[in-house]
Amino acid sequence: MEETIRPLEMILPLFPLIVILLCLAPLIFAMAGILLPALGTNMVTGELHLSLDAMKALMAEPGLGQSLRLTLTTGSGATLISLALALLGITFTWGTPWWRWIQRMLPPLLSLPHVAFAIGFAFLISPSGWLARLATPGLTGWSRPPDWQIIQDPYGLTLTLALAIKETPFLLLICMAALSQIDVDRQLWLGRSLGYRPHQVWLKILIPQIYPLIRLPLCAVMAYSLSVVDMAILLGPNRPPTLSVVVFGWFQEPELSLIPRATSGALLLLGLTGIFMGIWVLGERLAATLVKKIRIDGNRGRSPRGLTGIVRGSMGTGFFVSISVLSALLLWSVTTRWRFPDAWPARVSLANWASELPYAWYPMGFSVIIALLSSIIATLLVIGTLEHQNRTRRPWPLWIMALPILVPQLPMLFGIHVAALRMGLSPTLPLVVWGHLIFVFPYIWICLHGTYHRFDARYTTVGLTMGHSPLTCFLKIKLPMLLRPILFSWAVGFSVSIAQFLPTLMLGGGRIATITTEAVAIGSGVDRRIAAIYALIQLTLPALAYAMALILPRMKRGTP
Amino acid sequence: MNRALTLSRLTIRNGASPLFPELCLTIAPGEVVTIMGPSGSGKSTLLSWISGALPPHFTANGTLTLGDRELTTLPIEKRGIAILFQDDLLFPHMTALENLLFALPRGGAQERRTEALCALTELDLEGLEDRRPEALSGGQKARISLIRALLSRPKAVLLDEPFSKLDKPLRQSFRHLVFAKIRAMGIPALLVTHDKDDIPLGGRLVHLGPTQLRVPSIE
The missing domain is CATH 1.10.3720.10 (MetI-like)
Structure with a gap:
C-alpha cells in the first residue's frame, strides 16, 4: 500500500511549483518589463537613468485625452x-x-x-x-x-x-x-x-x-x-x-x-x-x-x-x-x-473556400497545435494543483490564480516579451504556447475549481476501504466522475487559446500566424468573403472542442 | 370568520400515475394536521402544491381555499402561506434582525424594529440581533426561522420536517414552541414528518401513500 501511495504524493507538490513558475511568476517579469523602460532604462544599453521623459512624451501625444475617454x-x-x-x-x-x-x-x-x-x-x-x-x-x-x-x-x-x-x-x-x-x-x-x-x-x-x-x-x-x-x-x-x-x-x-x-x-x-x-x-x-x-x-x-x-x-x-x-x-x-x-x-x-483553404491550413494548424498544447498542459496543471490543495486543505485565493486575466494583456505581454529577449529566448512556438498558457490557465481554474472542491470525498474513501491505492481511486473514481466538468473546462481553455491575438503576435514576433491573427489582419481589410471564411474557421475550432466536451462523457456510460 | 384551509378533491400526478388517491382535507384555525407516509408518497409535493410551487413535471387537479378565498391559481407570494423547512434557510448575508425585518410587512422603521426585537426577546434570543446565521447555534437558527415565518402575518403555515435536524432535547422544546405559536395565532398548519413523536397531542394524522389514504375527520 505504502509503495502505491508514494508516486502521487511525490508528484502532486510539483504542480503548484510549476504553476508559480509558468503562470504566475511571469507577472513579475511583466511589471519589470514595462516599469524599467518607462522609468528611463536605455533599451539599447540597458542602463537605467531615472527620468520622466517617457511619461512627458506620452502626455504630449495628441489625442491622448480622447483615447483615455474612449x-x-x-x-x-x-x-x-x-x-x-x-x-x-x-x-x-x-x-x-x-x-x-x-x-x-x-x-x-x-x-x-x-x-x-x-x-x-x-x-x-x-x-x-x-x-x-x-x-x-x-x-x-x-x-x-x-x-x-x-x-x-x-x-x-x-x-x-x-x-x-x-x-x-x-x-x-x-x-x-x-x-x-x-x-x-x-x-x-x-x-x-x-x-x-x-x-x-x-x-x-x-x-x-x-x-x-x-x-x-x-x-x-x-x-x-x-x-x-x-x-x-x-x-x-x-x-x-x-x-x-x-x-x-x-x-x-x-x-x-x-x-x-x-x-x-x-x-x-x-x-x-x-x-x-x-x-x-x-x-x-x-x-x-x-x-x-x-x-x-x-x-x-x-x-x-x-x-x-x-x-x-x-x-x-x-x-x-x-x-x-x-x-x-x-x-x-x-x-x-x-x-x-x-x-x-x-x-x-x-x-471562395476552395481558393482560400490552401492558405488557411497553415495558420489553422498552428492554432490547433498551440491551443491543444496550452489547454492540455493548463488542464493538467489545474487538476494537479487542485488535487494538491485538496490534500493539504490549503486552497489558494482565487484572485491569485486569476491574476493574469485581471491585468491588461498588452502591458503584461510586452514585459514578458522584453524579459524573454533578455533571457535569450527568441520568438518561437514554445514561447507562444507559454504565452497562451498564462491566459488559458486562469479560465480553466475558474471553471473547474468550484466543482472540484465540491466533489464528495467519501467516494474516494469507499474506494480506499476496498483496498485500492489513492492513485487508482483518483484515476478510476474521481477523474471519471469529474470527466464532464473537466472536459468542459478544457474546451473553455481551448477556445480561449484559439481567440488569443496579442500573445501570438507579440511572443511569436509576427512569425507565427494563427487563424486569429490572420482574421484580424483580413477583417480590417475590405474583402468580406475571405474575412468571413477566416472568422468561420476561427469559430469552428472552439465549437468542435465544445461538441467533443459534451459528447465524450455521453459515450462513456456511468459518468454523472 | 372561518379561516380554515381546505383542500378539495386533490390529485397530483407525476406523468400518468397519481401520487396518492383523491384527497379532501380541512384544517381548522389553530389546528396542526400531520402528514406521514413513505418516501416518494408525495408529502413534500403536496406542500409545494399548497404553497404554489409545484414543480412543472407534476400536474394537479383540485382546489385550495383559505376561508372563503380560493388560492388554487394564485402565485406563491399572494397566498399568505408561510413555510418552515427542514433547514433554517436564514439568509446568510443578513443578520438575525435583518432576517426578521425582511419578513415584516411595510411600516414605520422604528415600529418594525421594535416588533422584531420583541419577538427575539420573547424567545430568549435577545442580544443576538446583529449576529449573522453562521454565528448562531442550530437551535437559535431554528427559532429565528420560526419567528421569521410568523412575523410575515401568514394565514396558514406549512411545516416541512422542521424538527428533523435538531437534537432530541431541543427538538421537543422547539416542537412545543411551534405548536403553541400556531395555536396562539389561530392559523391552520400542515406538518410533514417521519417521526410519530412530532404529532401534536390529540392532533389528526393523515397517512399518504399510493394505495391507502386515511383522513380522520375533526371530532
Whole structure:
C-alpha cells in the first residue's frame, strides 16, 4: 500500500511549483518589463537613468485625452451593460422555458470568438450590411449605402455594444456556476411565501449572495473590455482609437527609442484599469449600502410586467444578433456576387473556400497545435494543483490564480516579451504556447475549481476501504466522475487559446500566424468573403472542442 | 370568520400515475394536521402544491381555499402561506434582525424594529440581533426561522420536517414552541414528518401513500 501511495504524493507538490513558475511568476517579469523602460532604462544599453521623459512624451501625444475617454466609456459601458443583462436575464427568466433555452444556447455562444463575432457583427450592422440590405429599398428607399459611420464610430458605441453582447454569455455562465452553490429554488420559494414578488427576492436575497462569487470574473471582463485590442481594431474608432490600440501601434514600431513611450502608455493602461477597478469597488460599496436599506424595508414590490418584457426582449435580441452574425458569416463565405441593396447574394458557390483553404491550413494548424498544447498542459496543471490543495486543505485565493486575466494583456505581454529577449529566448512556438498558457490557465481554474472542491470525498474513501491505492481511486473514481466538468473546462481553455491575438503576435514576433491573427489582419481589410471564411474557421475550432466536451462523457456510460 | 384551509378533491400526478388517491382535507384555525407516509408518497409535493410551487413535471387537479378565498391559481407570494423547512434557510448575508425585518410587512422603521426585537426577546434570543446565521447555534437558527415565518402575518403555515435536524432535547422544546405559536395565532398548519413523536397531542394524522389514504375527520 505504502509503495502505491508514494508516486502521487511525490508528484502532486510539483504542480503548484510549476504553476508559480509558468503562470504566475511571469507577472513579475511583466511589471519589470514595462516599469524599467518607462522609468528611463536605455533599451539599447540597458542602463537605467531615472527620468520622466517617457511619461512627458506620452502626455504630449495628441489625442491622448480622447483615447483615455474612449477607453473608459467603452470599457465601463460594456462591463455595466453585460452585468446588467446577465443579472436581469437570470432574474426574469429563472424557472421559465426562457431560462432553459438560455442554458441550451450558451455553449455555442461561448464558443464564438471575439474576432469572429466582431467581423460578423460588422457585416450585420454596417451601412451596407445585411440589416440595411433587408430593409432596403422597401423601408429606406436607399439605392446606395448611406454615408454613416456605424462601424468605427467616433464614440465607440458599436464597440461597446459588441463587447457587451459578447461578454454577457460569459457572465451568464459564471452566474450559473455561482447559483449552483446556493439553494436558489427554496430561497425563492421562501421569499415568495413571505409575500415578495420573485424579482424582489432576486434583488434582496439572491443577487447579494451571488455577486461576491462572480466578482472576480467580472473584474476579468472589466480588464478585458478596457484593454481589448483585436475587437477595437475591427469595430472601435480610429481617429483616435482606444488607448490599447494606440499603445499596440507604438509597440509595433521598429524604432527602439520609441519603446519608452509605448511602455509608459502600457503603464497608463495598467493604472487606468486599476483606477477603474477602484471606482468600481467604491460603487459596489455605495450599491451595497443602498441595497442594505431597501432589503429590509418590507416592500414586496409591484408587478414588473413591463420590465420583464424589456429584459426578455433584450436577451432574445442578443441571441438573435449572435445567430444573425453566424448566418451573415456563412452567407458571405459562399458569396461570389452580392450587390447592394440586394437582400440575398446573387450568386453563391464554394469557390471562395476552395481558393482560400490552401492558405488557411497553415495558420489553422498552428492554432490547433498551440491551443491543444496550452489547454492540455493548463488542464493538467489545474487538476494537479487542485488535487494538491485538496490534500493539504490549503486552497489558494482565487484572485491569485486569476491574476493574469485581471491585468491588461498588452502591458503584461510586452514585459514578458522584453524579459524573454533578455533571457535569450527568441520568438518561437514554445514561447507562444507559454504565452497562451498564462491566459488559458486562469479560465480553466475558474471553471473547474468550484466543482472540484465540491466533489464528495467519501467516494474516494469507499474506494480506499476496498483496498485500492489513492492513485487508482483518483484515476478510476474521481477523474471519471469529474470527466464532464473537466472536459468542459478544457474546451473553455481551448477556445480561449484559439481567440488569443496579442500573445501570438507579440511572443511569436509576427512569425507565427494563427487563424486569429490572420482574421484580424483580413477583417480590417475590405474583402468580406475571405474575412468571413477566416472568422468561420476561427469559430469552428472552439465549437468542435465544445461538441467533443459534451459528447465524450455521453459515450462513456456511468459518468454523472 | 372561518379561516380554515381546505383542500378539495386533490390529485397530483407525476406523468400518468397519481401520487396518492383523491384527497379532501380541512384544517381548522389553530389546528396542526400531520402528514406521514413513505418516501416518494408525495408529502413534500403536496406542500409545494399548497404553497404554489409545484414543480412543472407534476400536474394537479383540485382546489385550495383559505376561508372563503380560493388560492388554487394564485402565485406563491399572494397566498399568505408561510413555510418552515427542514433547514433554517436564514439568509446568510443578513443578520438575525435583518432576517426578521425582511419578513415584516411595510411600516414605520422604528415600529418594525421594535416588533422584531420583541419577538427575539420573547424567545430568549435577545442580544443576538446583529449576529449573522453562521454565528448562531442550530437551535437559535431554528427559532429565528420560526419567528421569521410568523412575523410575515401568514394565514396558514406549512411545516416541512422542521424538527428533523435538531437534537432530541431541543427538538421537543422547539416542537412545543411551534405548536403553541400556531395555536396562539389561530392559523391552520400542515406538518410533514417521519417521526410519530412530532404529532401534536390529540392532533389528526393523515397517512399518504399510493394505495391507502386515511383522513380522520375533526371530532
